[in-house]
Amino acid sequence: MSPMHSNGPIGNYDLVKKINMEHAISTILKYRPLSRAKIASLTGLNKMTVSSCVDLFVQKGFVVELGTTGTSRGRPPTLVDLNEKAGICVGIDVEINQFTVLVTDLLGKKLDSMIIPLQSKDPFFFVDAISGILRKLEKDHAQRQLGIVGVGIVIPGYYNIRTDVVDYSANLQEWNDFPLRSELAKRVPGLTVHVNPASYAGAMGEVHFGGAKAADHLVYVTSSWGLSVGVYSKGELFTGTTGTAGRLGHSTIHMNGKKCTCGSRGCWEMYASIKALYELLETTPQEMTIADIVAGIERGDSRITSSVHELGHYQGIGLANVINAYNPRVICIGGLLALLGPTLINSIWNTLREMIPARFLLGLEIYCSDLGELGVAHGGVSMVLRQLSTTIIENSLMG
Ligand SMILES: [Zn+2]
Structure with a gap:
């Protein structure tokens, strides 16, 4: 105007x-x-x-x-x-050693996906690789009226919405303070790019594509090697001032507990993440894969199930704080922990019932995400889709 x-x-x-x-x-x-x-x-x-x-x-x-x-x-x-064919959405899930690219139509239906190894942790490696992919997608889908509607990048850390740089990634520290969006804009100009932590994208993905469709109040706990929380309430994500709200993996559940990578002690993620499960089992992912653990639960292996129960107990202690703080209708467990299924959920409930008066648990639903390996990338797509009406209006008003 x-x-x-x-x-x-x-x-x-x-x-x-x-x-x-x-x-x-x-x-x-x-x-x-x-x-x-x-x-x-x-x-x-x-x-x-x-x-x-x-x-x-x-x-x-x-x-x-x-x-x-x-x-x-x-x-x-x-x-x-x-017209779901009028454009494409791109969701990208960046992990420590690879990234997944999901291409969908405007209804979020998968058109293509690919996994690319992150051969270097240098953020410029990723920016160069993804720029090449985006330029090719722009060319391949040039006949669609809206082309690439937007790109949702999900990172294993936080993105500062005030300074527009990667805020902190404990597992990908080379990316700290990296201006991801502006570096990408230099290489592929004109694209709308959203960057979000896995906990926020996971929450949006569950609302859009997963089991939380009708939920007004959702807490999404993503836990693999770390643990963080995404809070969704009535159509909006709670991001805090700079976009780092939900670092609850570093809330203290043991005053003099285990030393954490963040410098504090007794953090929730030291007791309730996959990292903690491997410590309980006194083994490593090389010796026992997640699939082995899941198979162990299924055949009733007592050592594995008792470790998962202990993990669930600590998961429950942290979730009691989450419930008291946010009063959610639904809690979804995502990330690798989601694979532990009902065994984990049962232990969580046992602890919650001991800690919280029943009236505060009425109507609460806790489940493990079943979006699988493309779940987080779907979260990236949902970041794009929630802006779809704005994109359509802007393009309708042009020329
Ligand atoms: Zn910590």
Whole structure:
């Protein structure tokens, strides 16, 4: 909007048009497919306004009109739907030694995925590798009206939303203070890039694609080698001032406990992560893989199940704090811990029932994520999809 118009009648007209479009497109995304009349009744907009918005979306190719299949006499209304082929979303899950790229359509349906080894921990290695992939995707999908709608990068650490640099990654310290988004923008300009920690992306992925679809209040605990928490409440993630809220893996559960990498003692993640499980089992991932542990649970191996029970007990102590702080409806366990399934969940419940009065546990659901190895990358895609209506409006208003 030009400054000349910002206070005049045209400025107001543009703003009203934008707000109407926002209502129309978010209603289509939420209730698709539906008729123009239904959009009008759901939004309270008049039918002419709805039709002019929808016509523009159709003309731009972002929305399609579905053929009517009604057999009744009289003309059944034409339904409108999102054109899921109008663009692609890219979700990237960066781990310590590899990164996974997931390409989806605008409904989040997988079109392609690939795993690339992170041969060097130098952040420039990643930026160069992912730039090449994104440029190729831009070329391969150039015929789609919106091209690459956005890129959601999930990192094993935090991203400072104030200074726009990697804040802290305990397991990928070479990336600390790295301006990931601006370095990427130098190589592939014009892309919308979101960077988030695995706990936030995991929470959004569960809401969008996983078992937490109807949850208004969700806590997602991601635990592999570290442990962190993502809090989702009524459509928003709780990020804190700089985007590092949820470092609960470093809340103290033992005053004089084990020394942690963060410098403190007795941190929750020292007792309730996969790292802790290996300590309890007195073994290493080289000697016993996660798959071996899962197989051990299934065949009732007493040493393995008792270690998982102990882990679940500590998981429960930390979760009691989480429940008291956030009053969630759903708690989802993600990361490698999710593979431990009901054995872990049962132990968590046993501890919670000892620690918290029953009334505060009413209606609470705790489950392990079943999104599997692409779960976190799906979280990256959901970061892009939650901005989809804005992207469609911006592109509708162009040219
Ligand atoms: Zn710590």
